[in-house]
Amino acid sequence: MSLPFQGRVAIVTGATRGIGRATALQLASLGASITLVFYSRSVEAERLAAEINSSSSASIPRAITIRADVSDPIAVRSVFDLTEKTFKSPPHIVVHSAAIFDRKYQSMSSIPQAIFDSIMSVNAQGAFHVFQEAANRVVPGGGGRIIALSYLPRHGVYACSKAVVEAMVESLANVLKIKRITINCVAAGPAATDMFFAGKTEEDAKVAAENNPMERLGVLEDIASFIYFLCSDAGEMVSGRVIRANGGMI
Numbered sequence: 485m486s487l488p489f490q491g492r493v494a495i496v497t498g499a500t501r502g503i504g505r506a507t508a509l510q511l512a513s514l515g516a517s518i519t520l521v522f523y524s525r526s527v528e529a530e531r532l533a534a535e536i537n538s539s540s541s542a543s544i545p546r547a548i549t550i551r552a553d554v555s556d557p558i559a560v561r562s563v564f565d566l567t568e569k570t571f572k573s574p575p576h577i578v579v580h581s582a583a584i585f586d587r588k589y590q591s592m593s594s595i596p597q598a599i600f601d602s603i604m605s606v607n608a609q610g611a612f613h614v615f616q617e618a619a620n621r622v623v624p625g626g627g628g629r630i631i632a633l634s635y636l637p638r639h640g641v642y643a644c645s646k647a648v649v650e651a652m653v654e655s656l657a658n659v660l661k662i663k664r665i666t667i668n669c670v671a672a673g674p675a676a677t678d679m680f681f682a683g684k685t686e687e688d689a690k691v692a693a694e695n696n697p698m699e700r701l702g703v704l705e706d707i708a709s710f711i712y713f714l715c716s717d718a719g720e721m722v723s724g725r726v727i728r729a730n731g732g733m734i
């Protein structure tokens with residue numbers, strides 16, 4: 485079987501669960517060496533690394549884990565440093581999936597300042613730190629890929645933080661084109677992940693599925709496969725785009 489990412493190095497933030505985990509597994513199954521970035525779930529991260537490494541007998545592991553708070557620029561830099569040191573190569577692919585959201589879905593008119601600050605700090609500033617490091621360190625000259633995640637519904641501080649992410653992606657594409665590095669944002673619709681189900685009832689989930697033109701929630705494979713395409717050589721002509729992979733929700 486051909487492995488399109490053999491010899492390529494990837495960093496995936498938010499790799500402990502949901503979209504980040506599914507993407508890390510997919511990239512690893514197609515040959516990439518991976519740094520799995522976690523924040524609080526070390527056990528899940530170690531388990532995933534062990535799963536990926538179990539299929540390899542190479543002296544250098546195929547997957548490593550590192551704890552980093554993406555809102556801390558020094559921690560983000562150390563992710564890139566350790567990746568380069570371990571795999572003896574700068575990264576080719578960076579998938580930034582880490583994020584938090586407001587489980588109470590408070591409106592902008594009533595949300596406490598502290599919640600606003602923490603979501604903007606992880607989602608908007610965190611993306612800034614990851615993108616800035618990636619923009620300077622992803623391998624130039626072809627095959628370099630940066631992927632972010634965002635979301636369509638425009639409510640609350642979560643949406644506000646993701647609007648910042650989308651704007652940064654569009655702006656960075658212009659800078660990165662001279663290095664032949666692509667950067668895109670996959671704006672998924674409601675997807676059946678822990679983040680989506682947190683704070684929702686079964687009825688909420690049912691309504692969300694019914695409201696989708698495809699009459700279902702997204703599943704991890706929908707999004708991971710799409711990220712795979714953008715990371716692949718076939719995805720080279722797509723950059724600076726916010727792509728709504730959400731079943732046709734407008």
Ligand SMILES: NC(=O)c1ccc[n+]([C@@H]2O[C@H](COP(=O)([O-])OP(=O)(O)OC[C@H]3O[C@@H](n4cnc5c(N)ncnc54)[C@H](OP(=O)(O)O)[C@@H]3O)[C@@H](O)[C@H]2O)c1
Nearest residue numbers: 498500502503523524525553554582583633672675677679
């Ligand atoms: N689920 C959806 O319906 C949906 C739809 C559209 C877009 N998205 C976007 O897709 C991405 C993934 O969503 P998901 O549902 O898969 O998320 P999730 O299951 O809630 O996972 C969130 C991840 O972010 C990490 N994280 C949280 N705070 C962090 C911090 N300060 N520093 C570093 N890592 C941190 C967590 O690490 P630990 O577990 O180690 O704490 C976890 O791996 C997010 O950007 C989300 O906004 C999700």
